[in-house]
Amino acid sequence: MDFKKVSGLFIVVVAVILIMGSLMDTPDANPVSATQGQLLTKKIDAPSLKNNMIDESLQQEITVFLPKSYEETKKNYPVVYFLPGYDDSFVNYGHVVTRGMSQLIANKKINEMIVVTVNGRNKLKGSFYVNSPVTGNWEDFVVQDVVTYMDENFRTIKQAGSRGIAGHSMGGFGAISIAMHHPEIFGYVYSMSLGLFAAEGIGKTNLDFSVANSYAGKSKQEARAEYIKEMNDLRWPKNFSFAYGSAFAPDPEGDAPYIKKVSVNSLQNSNYSRDGAWKAWNAGFGEIADKVDSYETNLKKLKDITIEYGSQDEFAWIPEGCQAFSEELTKKGIKHKLISFEGNHHGQTNDRLIQEVLPFFSDRMSFEE
Structure with missing residues (x-):
């Protein structure tokens, strides 16, 4: 008996079973x-x-x-x-x-x-x-x-x-x-x-207020095209920040990513001037x-x-x-x-x-x- 062939066949069979099982579990x-x-x-x-x-x-x-x-x-x-x-x-x-x-x-x-x-x-x-x-x-x-x-x-x-x-x-x-x-x-x-968010809760999150500046310096058309293209490649916490900002602090009249710009300092320091844009970010969960x-x-x-x-x-x-x-x-x-x-x-x-x-x-x- 050629054990190498039998062993190889066994591996193939197991692989097929696993693949079929995976497909059956796929909604x-x-x-x-x-x-x-x-x-x-x-x-x-x-x-x-x-x-x-x-x-x-x-x-x-x-x-x-x-x-x-x-x-x-x-x-x-x-x-x-x-x-x-x-x-x-x-x-x-x-x-x-x-x-x-x-x-x-x-x-x-x-x-x-x-x-x-x-x-x-x-x-x-x-x-x-x-x-x-x-x-x-x-x-x-x-x-x-x-x-x-x-x-x-x-x-x-x-x-x-x-x-x-x-x-x-x-x-x-x-x-x-x-x-x-x-x-x-x-x-x-x-x-x-x-x-x-409880009081000052926004400062304890992974939100990155700097995301609104991600496409600075590009034309309106270039920023939009790049933003749409890169959406699927965004990773935590940047993707969460884009999503949160788009939901609660949207800026549809601005450039991509269409989010109101906020100073990072206003997130980290409660004594820092907090403008209307910061208030919009905070009002979502806060x-x-x-x-x-x-x-x-x-x-x-x-x-x-x-x-x-x-x-x-x-x-x-x-x-x-x-x-x-x-x-x-x-x-x-x-x-x-x-x-x-x-x-x-x-x-x-x-x-x-x-x-x-x-x-x-x-x-x-x-x-x-």
């Missing part, structure tokens, strides 16, 4: 079967993004988990909308939801409901789910395009008491921001490790008291608010921001729950989504019209 537009439901990937129109300046597609994808009984009955279902974090894959979360829901339903630990995972990863790897003249109106995309698509194409219960919104990190911010802007759409919100004050009435309309963070979060400003937010809600008499768990920023996200977040909505949302 696509086809339904993914599950014991207690199925996951669909849908490409939908996104007219809310039509005025963006970075060539963002006007079609976006979402995943939709449908419980097994959806095909067996004619009843309508409540819907949970989940918003992933910065540079996170909505498809991966869709699979986490599918596995989790199947397990929970099989063990009779959750009511059957539809779960939608929304793509918030734009060309800068993060939209922050806000309306921006540079990156497009991502809040409107969620509230108008996605919710309308679901209500028109699936048997949903079309009332706030039967809609929930959740998210992690950037998505956690998006969830509470959208919920407090639209309590007529979403009745329940669960924000995981959400991005918020000015918590102002946010709560402005949307106090809407926040009180929400049926349930839960905020959670990992006590060992490597971004130390996140626990501080969550605590500051809770304190402001308490001052206004806004009912909510603040949860701290042993963990970091990402490590327990999938487990907590399955064990805490999905049951939270199942226990609270209305399952009747």
Whole structure:
């Protein structure tokens, strides 16, 4: 027996098996079967993004988990909308939801409901789910395009008491921001490790204010062309800074990267003059008291608010921001729950989504019209 040939054949077979397994695990537009439901990937129109300046597609994808009984009955279902974090894959979360829901339903630990995972990863790897003249109106995309698509194409219960919104990190911010802007759409919100700045919190981040000067000295046309070309090659924390600035401190009348210019000194020194541009950067995740004050009435309309963070979060400003937010809600008499768990920023996200977040909505949302 030629052991070299046998050994070589064995390696080839193993390689083929691994490749096939990888391909089978790769999400696509086809339904993914599950014991207690199925996951669909849908490409939908996104007219809310039509005025963006970075060539963002006007079609976006979402995943939709449908419980097994959806095909067996004619009843309508409540819907949970989940918003992933910065540079996170909505498809991966869709699979986490599918596995989790199947397990929970099989063990009779959750009511059957539809779960939608929304793509918030734009060309800068993060939209922050806000309306921006540079990156497009991502809040409107969620509230108008996605919710309308679901209500028109699936048997949903079309009332706030039967809609929930959740998210992690950037998505956690998006969830509470959208919920407090639209309590007529979403009745329940669960924000995981959400991005918020307590006092001076912006100075503890990786934000690089100098990014706005990246294309200085080039013509308007050259700067735009280079910016669009380099988007996919941006790396942390530069990409995060571009994305954050485009979302919260946009400068659509200026040159690429269309972000308001701010002095690095104003970030590092609280005594430094802080102009309108700095205030725009800070207001994104910051000015918590102002946010709560402005949307106090809407926040009180929400049926349930839960905020959670990992006590060992490597971004130390996140626990501080969550605590500051809770304190402001308490001052206004806004009912909510603040949860701290042993963990970091990402490590327990999938487990907590399955064990805490999905049951939270199942226990609270209305399952009747």
